[in-house]
Amino acid sequence: MNMLTEHFRFIDKRMLVLVGALASMGLIMMGSASIDYAAHKYGAPHFYIGRQFVFLVLASIAGVAAFMIPTKQWYRFGWLALLMAFALLIAVLIPGIGREVNGSMRWIPLGPVNLQSSEVAKLFILIYMAGYLVRRQDEVRERWVGFLKPIAVLMIAIVLLLKEPDFGSAVVIIFACLGMIFLAGLGLPQLAALVVASLASVVLMAVSSSYRMQRLKCFVDPWQESHRFDCGYQLTQSLIAFGRGEWLGLGLGNSIQKQFFLPEAHTDFVFAIIAEELGFLGSLFTLCLFSALIVRIFRLAKQVQEQGELFNSYLASGIGLVFSAQIFINIGVNIGLLPTKGLTLPFLSYGGSSLIVSFMMVGILARIQAEVASKGAVSSRQNEKGRRLAT
Secondary structure (H helix, E strand, C coil): CCCHHHHHHHHCCCHHHHHHHHHHHHHHHHHHHHHHHHHHHHHCCCCHHHHHHHHHHHHHHHHHHHHEEEEEHHHHHHHHHHHHHHHHHHHHHCCCEEECCCCCCEEEEEEEEEEEEHHHHHHHHHHHHHHHHHHHHHHHCCCCCHHHHHHHHHHHHHHHHHHCCCCCEEEEEEHHHHHHHCCCCCCCHHHHHHHHHHHHHHHHHHHHHHHHHHHHHHCCCCCCCCHEEEEEHHHHHHHHHHHHHHCCCCCCCCCCCCCCCCCCCCCCHHHHHHHHHHHHHHHHHHHHHHHHHHHHHHHHHHHHCCCHHHHHHHHHHHHHHHHHHHHHHHHHHHHHCCCCCCCCCCCCCCCCHHHHHHHHHHHHHHHHHHHHHHHHHHHHHHHHHHHHHHC
């Protein structure tokens, strides 16, 4: 208990402030984006706000629980985390267990809420990958088979994700895991082969599906007459929202696009509502919060690497890469930089699974920071005691 109290004392308060600011902003902006839709669908304007608040409470509890688990336990049970990830990805595809929404089998009903298996799988795969890179570090750096083994594991997860289908989560996991392998010291020939194979795989995944090809066509020219009110509708309405916002926005709650023009405004396209209601400056402020959080995560990863804590470093880097990829893809979709994908914006979009897993990741990061700071404090006290005894 004394050690746990010590860890709470060294928690990274600035990171928690950033996460708290993003989560609070998410509750407000998601609520604003969902009011008209909730009133129409449920007759209760604050339906999604109430649910998101409950998710926020549950996410906070999950974050604290993750913080209380020593990182050595995550390392020890990495193989179990991988098995749980595969179990979730398989279970969601089984009729009667998985729930289909808009043609995708991504959710497992758990009473009043739905568990998105890919969100949990992301974290568990990162934990396994970080542990593998520590155990097989020399093999990964020096032998082809060393990095082909985790790639084989990763490909199994990707195949299961594409069966849902969840192309966005597949891209995020590929990006994060490849980044972790690179940071582990992968040789240049292996890295070049891996990059080429990954790009080829992404292209193959895109062209092998008719609906993805249709999305690509709409992405290239969403304003085309045949696309504007069909597959390009979401993108055009999102771009209209950005145009309406101008510098200062229309004001909180005054969005026009959320009034049944922009589909999924409270989930995938909440950033477009931020742009419309808070303008360029509000959007820039949101990006600054995200940027500050990402920079803090990678600084932590570098700090623990310098102290020889490789598992913690790889895991922190993987979490930072996941957040970075999701933020880039979601905002890229909103502004027309990337084809449309169903991927949430961390801490801001509506959704319990995304929010809970994001807070768990933050809890793990806070534990890594606290363990490093606590170890440093103990070492300083021992050195001071040694100097006193010497004198």
